[in-house]
Amino acid sequence: MAWNVFRFCTGLRIVGSVMVLVVLAIVGVSYYAVVIASYGPQLLRPAASFHDIVVSLAVILLFHALLFMLLWCYFSVVLTDPGHVPQSWTPSMAEDPEAEVLPLASTGQPVAGNNSTTFVHSLPNSKVRFCKKCNLFKPPRCHHCSVCGRCVLKMDHHCVWVVNCVGARNYKFFLLFLVYTFLETTLVTLALLPHFIAFFSDVEEDSGSPGKLAAIFIGFVLNLAFALSVLGFLVMHASLVAGNSTTIEAYEKRVPSRWKYDLGRKRNFEQVFGARRSYWLIPLYAEEDMRRTPALHGVDFPCKPDLTEEEL
Known part of the structure; x- marks a missing residue:
């Protein structure tokens, strides 16, 4: 592309x-x-009917419950490191037999390690990925974020709304944020719909001050717009999770018909949400899932065992 939006990263x-x-x-x-x-x-209201009391109580309780989950997930995305490349990480020869990591005597790209400096010599067909900006090897599915200024593990995208990258370690939190945002905005839209209709009706109602009417009008329009837009994002990310791909991989058209990371919908889902069902709806991971699912750490990803070298 001749014009790059990321030149305005600051x-x-x-x-x-x-x-x-x-x-x-x-x-x-x-x-x-x-x-x-x-x-x-x-x-x-003193003269409120039993029906009005039940409906109002249900709306208020559900609104607060969804709002709590929305904010919990939102700040989990904002405050959680999406995953950075460990300084000592190097490509495994077992994973990439065509790549060689040679010591000081070789010529090639210098790489800063923990104890000494090594050099990378990449063969013509080598799949070793190296970030010149971070001066580090890049694990599979890792990308450099021009906004954050560093490599992010299993980077999906940089989200301006959360002031953070969405990657391996907060992707689940981001998806839950979308889910609870959609549920909350849909609830608010439906709850304010009767008041919004009354706003344009000719019937005089004791609807409160102009400030309250303006808040109801703005609240309805904003939540309707967000509900529709978030629904589109949810559908897109549900498709990505089902196929075990990221937004960047889909955008770069690197997801073939036999995607090497596609292990089936159940296992693909567990690589994002974990296997413990009790943790699926909250922005936390079970310790057991963190131990048994390497993909949650964003460095190692299991692949289909029946793929050819060309498909890998």
Whole structure:
């Protein structure tokens, strides 16, 4: 590409910091519209019917539960390191028999190690990947992020909304953030729909101050827009998880019909969410999954055993 958007990487970092405030502002508007302007007063109204009380209580409780999970997942993505390449990591000769790692006497690309400097000599068909910017070997599925300025394990993409890369160690948290965001925005949209319709009706209602009406209108429009857009992202990432690929791999068209990392939907899912079902819906991993699933660490990934050398 002649024009590269990542030349503005510094600007993207600044925008990302602002986006955290934007997310919190949208949450604040939604909270005000649903709890304070709409269903809170309806729940506390002296003449409220039993039906109104039940509906208001259900909306408020579900809203708070989804909001808690949304914020938990969101800040888990923001604060979790997506995965950095260990300084001592080098390609295994068993994984790539065509590549040789030679000592000081050889000529080639110098690599900084823990105790000494080594040189990499890559043969014509070598699959060893080396990052000149980080001066490190690149494990499989690892990519250098121009925004973060470092290599990220199993990098999916850099997300401005979370001011972080989405990689091996926070991809699950990002997916859960999308799920709970979709559920929360859908709930708010449906909850505010009757008030939004009444906003344009000719029937006079005791609907509150102009500020509350504005909050309901803005909250409905924002949440409807986010629900529709997040649904698209969910469908896309569900397809990526099912095929055990990333956004970058799909974008680069490197996912053939027989993708070497595609081990079946069940195992593909477990490489992102783990095998313990009790942890699937929360932004945490079981210690057992971290021990038994190397892919969660973002360095080693199992491949199909029946692929030819060309397919690998």
